[in-house]
Structure formats: C-alpha cells, structure tokens
Amino acid sequence: MSEQLNAVAELLIGMRGSQKEILIFPHLRPDGDCIGSAAALASALRKLEISSFVVVDEAIPDRLRFMAIPDDLLIIYTPDLVEKKSPDMGIAVAVDCSDAGRMGNSGTLYSASVQTAVIDHHVSSKGVEGIRYIVPTSASTAELVLRVIRSIGEKIGQDLMDPNIANWLMVGIQSDTGRFSFQNTTPDTFRAAAELLESGANVFANAYHLFDLTSVERMKLIAKAMAGAKMFFGGRIALTVITSDMLKDTNTTDYATEGLVSSLRDIEGVVVSFVVRESDEGEVRVNIRSREPFDSASFAESFGGGGHHRAAGFSMYGLTANEVCKMIIERAAAFFPEK
Ligand SMILES: [Mn+2]
Numbered sequence: 001m002s003e004q005l006n007a008v009a010e011l012l013i014g015m016r017g018s019q020k021e022i023l024i025f026p027h028l029r030p031d032g033d034c035i036g037s038a039a040a041l042a043s044a045l046r047k048l049e050i051s052s053f054v055v056v057d058e059a060i061p062d063r064l065r066f067m068a069i070p071d072d073l074l075i076i077y078t079p080d081l082v083e084k085k086s087p088d089m090g091i092a093v094a095v096d097c098s099d100a101g102r103m104g105n106s107g108t109l110y111s112a113s114v115q116t117a118v119i120d121h122h123v124s125s126k127g128v129e130g131i132r133y134i135v136p137t138s139a140s141t142a143e144l145v146l147r148v149i150r151s152i153g154e155k156i157g158q159d160l161m162d163p164n165i166a167n168w169l170m171v172g173i174q175s176d177t178g179r180f181s182f183q184n185t186t187p188d189t190f191r192a193a194a195e196l197l198e199s200g201a202n203v204f205a206n207a208y209h210l211f212d213l214t215s216v217e218r219m220k221l222i223a224k225a226m227a228g229a230k231m232f233f234g235g236r237i238a239l240t241v242i243t244s245d246m247l248k249d250t251n252t253t254d255y256a257t258e259g260l261v262s263s264l265r266d267i268e269g270v271v272v273s274f275v276v277r278e279s280d281e282g283e284v285r286v287n288i289r290s291r292e293p294f295d296s297a298s299f300a301e302s303f304g305g306g307g308h309h310r311a312a313g314f315s316m317y318g319l320t321a322n323e324v325c326k327m328i329i330e331r332a333a334a335f336f337p338e339k
Contacts, residue, residue: 004133005144008117009151011091011131015050020090022052023075023113027097028104029254030056032064032175032210034096036168037119037145039069041095043168044149044160051088055081057104063255066209067171068164077106086112094118096141098125098134119144123297124306136308139184142172143192163200170201171210178262179207183310211259218256221246225260225275231267232329236336238264239274239328241321254279257287265289271336272296274328276321284316284324299335303327 015022024042026034038054045052053075060069075081092113094100098120100107110116116130121138138144146169153160173193177185180193197203221242229240242257250256257275264273272290279285286303288296289311296312305314316324 002133002135004131005147005151007131008119008133008148009155011115011117012045012050012093012148013048013152013155015045015090016048018090019088020051021085021088022050022091022093023085023089023109024052024054024093024095025097025103025106025110026054026056026095027102028057030061030064031096032067032206033140033142033172035060035064035069036067036170036172036175037095037141039067039073040142040149040165040168040172041093041119041145042073043162043165044152047158047160048152048156055106055109057106061255063209063213063258064171066205067168069168077104077109079105079108082109082112085109089113091115091117094120094130095145096120096122098122098132099127101126119148122306123308124301124312126306137186139182139186139189140173140176142169142176143189145169145172146192146196161199166196166199166201167206170196170203171206174203174206175210179211184308215252215256217250217252221250221252221256222260222263224250225257226263229264231270233333233336235267235269236271237274237329237332238267238270238272239276239325240264241325242275242277243321244278244280261287261289265291272299272332274325276325276328278321282317284319284321285313286315286324286328287313294335299332302331 024038026038042052042054055075057077092110098118100111118132120134121141123136125134149160224246225240261273261275272294275287277285290296295309297307297309300307300312300314303314
C-alpha cells in the first residue's frame with residue numbers, strides 16, 4: 001500500500017468517535033467520476049458513524065440523476081455555510097480535483113477547513129496543503145476512492161462495500177475511461193471494475209445513461225456544431241465554437257455539448273480538437289482532446305487551466321469566443337514537435 005493511501009485512510013478513520021464532519025468536495029460542473037467518487041466515499045464513511053456530506057454548488061445535473069444519489073448525502077453550498085459549518089468541519093476532502101479554485105463557490109468552505117485531504121488523478125494537480133493521494137496514472141479518481149474504502153475496511157475489519165457504492169464508483173470508471181476504451185485504461189481499471197461488478201454495479205445501465213441516451217435537441221445542437229467546425233494546420237486541428245445563441249436556439253444546456261470534442265478528435269488526421277463555448281457570464285470555456293504527441297494538459301496549463309495529457313480544459317474571461325480561438329490557433333503551433 002502506498003504511503004499516501006495509508007495516510008488518507010488513517011486520517012479519515014481518525015474522525016471516528018469525534019463530533020466533527022467530513023465534507024467532500026467534487027469539482028465544478030461535476031462529471032460521473034467526481035460525483036461517483038464523492039458519493040461513494042461519503043456513503044462509506046457514514047458506515048463508520050462519521051457524519052459525512054458531499055458539498056456541491058448546484059443540484060446533481062439531470063444527466064447524472066440516474067445515479068440516484070440520495071438528497072441527504074448532499075449539501076448545496078450557500079455562503080452562510082462557511083460560518084455555520086466551520087466549527088463542525090473535521091476534514092475537507094477534495095475529490096477529482098486538488099484545489100479550491102476548481103470547486104466554484106464551495107471552494108470557500110473547503111478553504112475554511114483546518115485539515116484538508118486530496119484524492120485525485122490529474123497530472124496538473126495543484127496546491128501543497130493537506131494529505132495528498134494523487135496518482136496521475138490512475139484512469140479515474142473512483143479507482144483511488146475504491147482503494148481508500150477497501151483500505152479503511154481492512155483496517156477496521158468491516159466490509160464497507162454495497163451495491164450503491166459499487167455502482168457510483170463504476171460510473172466514475174466508465175465515465176473517465178470512455179467505457180474502458182481510452183488510453184488511460186489499465187489492468188488495474190479492469191480489476192477494480194471486476195470487483196465492483198461483483199459488488200452489484202450495473203455496467204450496462206450506466207453505459208446507456210452516460211454514453212448512449214440522447215435527445216432530439218442535443219442532436220440538433222451537435223449538427224450545428226459539426227457544421228461549423230473548422231480545420232487548421234492541414235487537418236491536424238479541429239475546432240468548433242458553441243455560442244449562447246446555439247444553446248438557446250436548440251433549447252439545450254451546456255451539458256449537451258458533452259462528447260462533441262471527442263468526436264472532433266476522431267476525425268481522421270486530427271491530432272487535437274477544441275470546443276470553445278461562450279457563456280452568459282463572460283466566461284469562454286475551452287475543452288481539449290488530443291492524440292500523441294500533443295499534450296492537452298500542458299497546453300491548458302499555458303492558459304491557466306489543466307487536466308490530463310489527452311483531455312484537458314481552461315477558461316478565459318473578458319474575451320470573445322473568436323479572440324480565444326485566435327489565441328488557441330496561434331499557440332497550438334508551438335505544441336506540435338518541429339518537423
Ligand atoms: Mn476524473
């Protein structure tokens with residue numbers, strides 16, 4: 001067992017018998033991995049009779065409702081919580097992210113905690129505070145949380161797994177591996193998945209909800225985005241812009257764009273793809289997917305963002321989507337090795 005895993009497990013176990021809470025913080029705009037990991041960890045900790053909640057800025061997005069995470073496991077962040085919760089807060093755990101900046105408003109509450117811990121698999125993990133279990137080679141945070149839960153169980157001699165926990169972790173793995181097809185998928189991923197299946201996860205239902213289920217509205221949005229896609233550098237870069245008007249016209253939300261950036265990368269010859277999204281709040285968000293040798297994470301970091309080598313993102317403020325596109329194309333050239 002790694003030292004970091006052991007340290008996180010011991011830290012969490014240490015809250016048994018205290019009146020303090022363990023609050024768990026996924027990242028903003030939650031995906032299956034951060035929400036699944038957070039819900040599984042909170043639920044397992046409750047079996048130790050530790051009061052534990054997942055703190056989020058907004059309710060679970062519609063497309064993840066199938067996970068059936070009970071409302072009583074969640075706290076929707078409000079600013080008054082910082083004062084209200086601080087005295088009760090024993091440990092704040094960041095999952096699938098490593099600093100308050102990725103959490104949105106609830107990051108304020110995370111930062112107010114004296115003791116923090118991080119469970120994450122992003123190469124661009126930031127910060128130095130707290131106990132940090134960060135494994136960039138892990139395909140998902142869910143695999144790391146599974147190890148934490150298993151380790152706690154072994155230490156206290158209690159099996160903490162149940163079908164809900166198993167399924168929430170499986171959702172995390174399926175989400176982040178593109179149902180076991182991305183380059184990040186490892187033998188450990190399959191071993192974890194096998195264990196979770198044996199504990200009651202439903203790989204089929206998850207795949208349907210995560211990847212196949214769609215809507216006419218979303219299809220219309222994707223059609224517009226695809227029609228507007230532009231190619232650069234002899235077809236090695238594919239880029240498209242999603243404007244606020246496109247979302248309004250098709251009656252969709254931001255979440256409808258999921259999967260689009262991967263589809264663009266799948267075009268033959270494309271090494272890196274970008275989806276540039278306008279938001280009403282003056283933010284322009286950029287999603288990146290790439291193939292070797294293009295490093296999405298370091299490209300995103302050069303704009304103040306982060307992520308994984310093959311999947312990353314960043315946000316810009318006070319610029320138009322077109323200005324951001326121009327900057328991307330100018331800077332991307334430097335990220336292709338010299339010929
Ligand atoms: Mn993840």
